[in-house]
Amino acid sequence: MSMIELRSVSKDYPGRRAVDAVSLRIETGERVILFGPSGCGKSTILALIAGLLIPDAGEILIDGRLVATAKRNLVEPSARGVGMVFQDLALWPHMSVAENIEFGLRAKRVPKSERDRRIREMASLVGLGDYLTAKPGELSGGQQQRVALARTLAVEPRILLMDEPMSNLDDALGEQLRGEILRLQNELSFTLVYVTHNKEEAAALGTRTIRLRQGRVETDTGVV
Amino acid sequence: MITGKRVTLAAAALALAGIGLLPVLTMIARSFFVDGRLGMEAYAALFASSQRLLPWFGNSLLLASLISFSATIIGAPLGVLLARTDLPWRGVFAVLFALPFFVPPYVIAAAWFSALDQSGSIGRLLPEGASEFLSSTFFGLSGCVVSLTTSFTPIVMLLTMAYISAVNPRLEQAGLLASRWPNVLWRITLPLIAPAIVFASVLVFLLTLGEVGVPTFLRYPVYPTEVLTQFAAFYDFSAATAAALPLLLVAAMVLTLEKSLQRTSSATIGASMTNAPNGAIALGRWRLPLLWVVSLWMFATVITPFAALLGQAASLDALAQAFARGGDSILRSVVFASVGATFLTLSGFFCGYLIHHKALAIWRSVDALTLFLFTLPGTVVGVGLISLWNHPSTNVIYATPAIVILGFLAQYALIPTRMTAAVLQRIPPSLENAAELAGAGWFTILGEIVAPIAKRGLIATWTICYIFCVRDLGIAMVVYPPGSDTLTVRIMTLMANGAPSLIAALCLILIIVTLAPLLAAVFWRAASRPFT
Known part of the structure; x- marks a missing residue:
């Protein structure tokens, strides 16, 4: 059973087809790179997997469970076991680092003592133990990136979706964070789906690369 | 989608339709009933009196066209100047020029009267013949044009400022590589913001069309006065609703025209909007002359009338008398406006969310309905509310201030x-x-993510809603229950035979009451700013 399965999934935006009958299977623990030029449908596929968009055609399965079908989301985004790091990071600016990490734990009704433990654990995992009371605006770009990662991983998702999270970072910082992502994936064993149009990033992070063009799968290194 | 979200947003849309649209539909339906039976008598009577009414309707259209034109040709360039150039003290100018919009138009008329009257600050300085001529000319169309242009120019100015500040700077920068600022402004920027200017112009037209206070005060016969007269003086409800219908039709027609005009350009402006800051246009050698022009214009159109009003009101006697004659209505105005603003902010939050996220298929209808209700004359909304709620079983609304609040919720949504x-x-x-x-x-997302981030915006929304509610005259004048008149209604009533100093003092109090939360917010912000 695949961790993620897309069966002939399509998604239309006004005037254009963003995703065109895409079928693919992603296995547990894989690090899949969705690669391709702007507008090829990479981010749309991530949003469809997360449940933030509803497919116009096709089916989406997560861990063998049908989560979305044409025009219907059968499983809410929060119940899919999916975490996502957004391109703009989407850190809540009015909350501290700790509160950002805590939010998802609180929504899942994790007891306070356990929440505190997880916050400390996640913060130290990404090297931000000393910044728990800081607001996102007080942090550097790299630190914000780590907060986004810690916040997403705190709720222990089985699948981590990352939508060009390093597009605003310089090369050195990007390389450092790529190392951290690999380390975290090794430790926590989540399935990673990573969107980028940077070849270097794709080569460094992925165990498999899916190249998209005009909403279709052009090549897939995982398929022989 | 989460069910609670859909239910809540649908309920908000339904509430808006119930509060705003249902009264209008009831009013239309009831206009076909006379003495409890179906008939066209009200319309027959309206048609029979068309000889008397047509000139009034013509006056209304003429006044609305003149104000729309003058507010646009003054407000649009002013907006460009204050939003995009390096003119000194732009922020101060913007606040002062916007000031007249935040007080009821008839207060502006009273302020101008205080200045131009023979005993007024300007009238006194002129030779007797000239001051007499100026004072008498002020009553009628010319006074209405001066007062309403002062009142409504800020609408065009503020909308121009808002849109021009949001134009994608890349589009202008690309133009600047090939041409100079005046050409870029004319050929690129202005076409991009043209829909906003057209919209502002239409808004001014419709607001003027429904205006009652200024024409009544300056004795210029306009059509909305007929609706009010039929209702207030003769209590002829069918005639009032029939008389309201042409105004409703004009509002619907003008809005439809404006929508079709904008359809072609909306995609362009939508695609060009961004939050990126735009660079200021250097005025160069024109900076000083333009500073003089803007300063003189502000002095003539804002400082002069307000200073005259202040001069006439600023005596302890007048203020004491004003509090004695209007104290209860001041309190009522503040309470009604506060309650109205709170409900408006709440309902507007959900309707705004629905529209912004296009969360339900009806989002366009909700957007159109709010615009339609806003452009309807207050008297028409008021007559609609009465036709729906004037029933023994709904006295708890009709005979209480609840009907005033409902009016605010409908008109200002x-x-x-x-x-x-x-x-x-x-x-x-x-x-x-x-x-x-x-x-x-x-609900957690709204409470813990959206609301805290939008907090400042929501406070600003409440403040603006409060200002609109407290300055309202059209609705309050028609629907206020006995003994529950607001300050605007009390002033309007006293204007007929009250002493000018008393009226000026009451107007001054109204201005203070209207702007109080705005001033409080400004002081609070200044006080909470850290010293660096």
Whole structure:
């Protein structure tokens, strides 16, 4: 059973087809790179997997469970076991680092003592133990990136979706964070789906690369 | 989609339709009933009196066209100048020029009267013949044009400022590589913001069309006065509703025309909007002359009338008398406006959310309905509310201030809805998405993510709603229950035979009461700013 399965999934935006009958299977623990030029449908596929968009055609399965079908989301985004790091990071600016990490734990009704433990654990995992009371605006770009990662991983998702999270970072910082992502994936064993149009990033992070063009799968290194 | 979200948003839309649209539909339906039976007598009577009414209707259209034109040709360049150039003290000018919009138009008329009257600050300085001529000319169309242009120019100015500040700077920068600022402004920027200017112009037209206070005060016969007279003087309800219908039709026609005009350009302006800051246009050698022109214009149109009003009101005697004659209505105005603003902010938040996120298929209808209700004359909304709620079983609304609040909710729903949508525009959707993925329910997301981030915007929304409610005359004058008149209604009533100093003092109090939350917010912001 695949961790993620897309069966002939399509998604239309006004005037254009963003995703065109895409079928693919992603296995547990894989690090899949969705690669391709702007507008090829990479981010749309991530949003469809997360449940933030509803497919116009096709089916989406997560861990063998049908989560979305044409025009219907059968499983809410929060119940899919999916975490996502957004391109703009989407850190809540009015909350501290700790509160950002805590939010998802609180929504899942994790007891306070356990929440505190997880916050400390996640913060130290990404090297931000000393910044728990800081607001996102007080942090550097790299630190914000780590907060986004810690916040997403705190709720222990089985699948981590990352939508060009390093597009605003310089090369050195990007390389450092790529190392951290690999380390975290090794430790926590989540399935990673990573969107980028940077070849270097794709080569460094992925165990498999899916190249998209005009909403279709052009090549897939995982398929022989 | 989460069910609670759909239900809540649908309920908000339904409430808006119930509060705003249902009274209008009831009013139309009831206009076909006379003495409890179906008939066209009200319309026959309206048609029979068309000889008397047509000139009034013509006056209304003439006045609306003149104000729309003058407010646009003054407000649009002023907006460009204050938003995009390096003119000194632009912020101060913008606040002062906007001031007249925040007080009821008839207060502006009273302020101008205080200045131009023979005993007024300007009238006194002129030779007797000239001052007499000026004073008498002021009553009628010319006074209405001066007062309403002062009142409504800020609408065009503020909308121009808002839109021009949001134009994608890249588009102008690309133009600047090939041409100079005046050409770029004329060929690129202005066409991009033209829909906003047209919209502002239409808004001014419709607001003027429904205006009652200024024409009544300056004795210029206009059509909305007929609706009010039929209702207030003769209590002929069928005639009042029949008389209201042409205004309703004109509002619907003008809005439809404006929508079709904008359809072609909306995609362009939508695609060009961004939050990136734009560079200021250097005025160069024109900076000083333009500073003089703007300063003189401000002195002539804002400082002069307000200073005259202040001069006439500023005596302890007049103020004491004003509090004695209007104290209870001041309190009522503040309470009604506060309650109205609170409900408006709440309902507008949900309607704005619905429109911004296009969360239900009816989002366009909700948007159109708020705009339609806003442009309807207050007297028409008021007559509609009465036709729906004037029933023994609904006395708890009809005979209490609740009907005034409902009127505010119907007429001003556009303001919090548009303001909320604008505030939400600045919150990246990923912030909500991230919370949703984290497992938070919609109400948690609203309470813990959206509301705290939008807090300042929501406070501003409440403040603007309060200002509109407290300055309202059209609705309050028609629907206020006995013994519950607001300050605007009390002033209007006293204007017929009250002493000018008393009227001026009451107007001054109204201005203070209207602007109080705005001033409080400004002082609070200044006080809470850290010293660096």
